[in-house]
Amino acid sequence: YAQDKKWKIGFSQVTTIEPWRAQFNKDILAEAAKHPNVELIVTDGEDKTEKQVADVENLIRQEVDALLISPKESAGLTGVVQQAIDAKIPVFVLDRNVDTKDFTQFVGGDNKLIGRAAGEYAVELLGGKGKASGNVVEIWGGMGTEPAHDRHDGFHEFTDKEPGIKYLLDQQSGDWKQDQAYNIMATALRNNEKIDLVYGHNDPMAYGAYLAAKDVGREKDIKFIGIDGLPNEGVQLVNKGELTATFTYVTPGAEGLRQAIKFLNGEKVEKTITLPTQKITKENAAQVLKDNGL
Ligand code: FRU
Numbered sequence: 001y002a003q004d005k006k007w008k009i010g011f012s013q014v015t016t017i018e019p020w021r022a023q024f025n026k027d028i029l030a031e032a033a034k035h036p037n038v039e040l041i042v043t044d045g046e047d048k049t050e051k052q053v054a055d056v057e058n059l060i061r062q063e064v065d066a067l068l069i070s071p072k073e074s075a076g077l078t079g080v081v082q083q084a085i086d087a088k089i090p091v092f093v094l095d096r097n098v099d100t101k102d103f104t105q106f107v108g109g110d111n112k113l114i115g116r117a118a119g120e121y122a123v124e125l126l127g128g129k130g131k132a133s134g135n136v137v138e139i140w141g142g143m144g145t146e147p148a149h150d151r152h153d154g155f156h157e158f159t160d161k162e163p164g165i166k167y168l169l170d171q172q173s174g175d176w177k178q179d180q181a182y183n184i185m186a187t188a189l190r191n192n193e194k195i196d197l198v199y200g201h202n203d204p205m206a207y208g209a210y211l212a213a214k215d216v217g218r219e220k221d222i223k224f225i226g227i228d229g230l231p232n233e234g235v236q237l238v239n240k241g242e243l244t245a246t247f248t249y250v251t252p253g254a255e256g257l258r259q260a261i262k263f264l265n266g267e268k269v270e271k272t273i274t275l276p277t278q279k280i281t282k283e284n285a286a287q288v289l290k291d292n293g294l
Helices: 019-033 049-061 074-086 111-125 146-159 178-191 203-215 231-239 253-264 282-291
Strands: 007-013 038-044 066-070 091-094 105-109 133-140 164-167 197-200 223-228 245-248 272-275 279-281
Touching: 007 019, 007 049, 007 253, 019 038, 019 203, 019 231, 019 253, 038 049, 038 253, 049 066, 049 074, 066 074, 066 253, 074 091, 091 253, 105 111, 105 253, 111 146, 111 197, 111 223, 111 245, 111 279, 133 146, 133 178, 133 203, 178 203, 197 203, 203 223, 203 231, 223 231, 231 245, 231 279, 231 282, 253 272, 279 282
Parallel strands: 007 038, 007 066, 066 091, 091 105, 105 272, 133 164, 133 197, 197 223, 223 245
Antiparallel strands: 245 279
């Protein structure tokens, strides 16, 4: 039976140092442990496109039965994903997309939807629909990634309707990193006497901006919105009142592996699996922590 077959599955992860990536790997390894017939090979792209390309080439050479990949950026990883597809390896793209639709499946959150939820909440925080006003700093994730563009576009669908909202920065990317966001914010604080709201494309960057504001004693004047909502990171920051809100971005680790196994066992899988999100504010943060045993 197909179920008795031993599957060799490769997972090319972009990096392991960010909290969300660490959780992602934890989730996929926990799922793998439930399937004795699955051998999971996890590689670490060390946040470099070239390293991740080499990792995937390596997994193709090892003749994995399926390839899971969460790419650093779309353009640079598309070629090697196509190579895997050409080698007849079913490919499951997780969280960040590539520039082809020839893969077997995409599993990830709806970043446009999350961006919209963040934008809607920003408008509320700045005075409400039709009346919102304030100076906004947006710190982008990686410019070559779909999540950053979708998080931007969704947010602006709401905030651009408000003539009272002004944007202080022009497409500044912190590449998802706390320290880069700290530096961007430190400069923005020097150049602008009034900042009302920071929108970071993930929690590490929203927190980096918070720390920069705190270091000059201005954190109380500013609302900070992030994305990821990990219980041991963003939710705790919201609960402490450091971030104003975060939106959960469930890792596709467990679901991605389950889908690949399902496919290898001969079942049909959907082209896209969309993972849910939840708004976390001071109102529900403590409860979410409790639900997670924290
Ligand atoms: C981690 C991360 C997350 C973010 C996701 C977007 O590398 O930056 O914080 O939500 O990637 O792809």
